[in-house]
Amino acid sequence: MAMGRPKATLELSSGQRQQLESIAGSRSLPAGLVNRARIVLMSAAGETNQQIARRLGLSQATVGKWRRRFWQQDVTGLHDELRPGRPRSIGDESIARLVRKTLETKPQDGTHWSLRQVARHTQLSKSTVHRIWQAFGLQPHRQRHFKLSKDPFFVEKVRDIAGLYLNPPENAVVLCVDEKSQIQALERTQPMLPMGLGYVEGVTHDYRRHGTTTLFAALDTAKGTVITQCRRRHRHQEYLNFLRQIEKNVPPD
Numbered sequence: 001m002a003m004g005r006p007k008a009t010l011e012l013s014s015g016q017r018q019q020l021e022s023i024a025g026s027r028s029l030p031a032g033l034v035n036r037a038r039i040v041l042m043s044a045a046g047e048t049n050q051q052i053a054r055r056l057g058l059s060q061a062t063v064g065k066w067r068r069r070f071w072q073q074d075v076t077g078l079h080d081e082l083r084p085g086r087p088r089s090i091g092d093e094s095i096a097r098l099v100r101k102t103l104e105t106k107p108q109d110g111t112h113w114s115l116r117q118v119a120r121h122t123q124l125s126k127s128t129v130h131r132i133w134q135a136f137g138l139q140p141h142r143q144r145h146f147k148l149s150k151d152p153f154f155v156e157k158v159r160d161i162a163g164l165y166l167n168p169p170e171n172a173v174v175l176c177v178d179e180k181s182q183i184q185a186l187e188r189t190q191p192m193l194p195m196g197l198g199y200v201e202g203v204t205h206d207y208r209r210h211g212t213t214t215l216f217a218a219l220d221t222a223k224g225t226v227i228t229q230c231r232r233r234h235r236h237q238e239y240l241n242f243l244r245q246i247e248k249n250v251p252p253d
Contacts, residue, residue: 010044010067017044019075023198029137033198036066036078043067075197079135090124095132098122102138103195112140112201137198147190147204186210209234216242220250 012020023029023037035056042052049063056063069077098118107117115133119126133139151157164174186207193202214234218227227249231238 010040010071012040012044016075017041019196019198022196023075023078023137026137026198029198030080032080033078033137036070037198039063039066040070040078076136079197090128094122094124098124098129098132099136099138099197102133102140114141138195139200140195142200143203144200147206149205214238218242218246 020037020041024034024041026034035058038056039052039058042055043049047055049060049067052058053060053063066078101118101122102113105113107113107121110117115126115129118124119129122129148154168174186209188204188207190204192204195201214231216229216231216239219225220227227246229242229245231241
């Protein structure tokens, strides 16, 4: 953004708005940072400094300061500046390299950076990496699912399943069936949202299959054997057929 006096109403890009809304809705980030994101969002909605200050319980000078910081430095300007005191042992370039590495790259042997890995690659201490990650709201080990099931009976089904664990019927046998989706060629229905400053990586819960075989398998705990069946499709008809195969291969009792 250009330097100077901020406009009466801030104009936000979609990326800026996404970052600010994520920070404003966070329960783990510092309260001051959350309020600053709200200041910018309310300003973008057309509210004056006086209105924002009254709603958030702040002074107009504070509201003006953070609007100006956002105008000059974008979202990074909303983070706290280092307090006066002992000279910093790490420069701005080193901090910028660490943030870029965390956001834009992945380790060769993993899906995200850990404190130890990135500290080793950047030759910084683990405590320094932790402080910088905390200051910029970086959480590479976390994901946030941003879609809910469209099943109209989703809530009822969740209650039924959770109820089996919390309050199972007397003398009942509960069979747990799970699906190992990683062995199939799957694609998420929406692109993954990358991690950014103040918000975690976003990923959908649902996916589409790409023509791979479906393996049904059941472990016979008495004998240690596995009963299997491969099918081209994954519907209730194939599943019921597999249950009948299990019935034929286990004792009647």
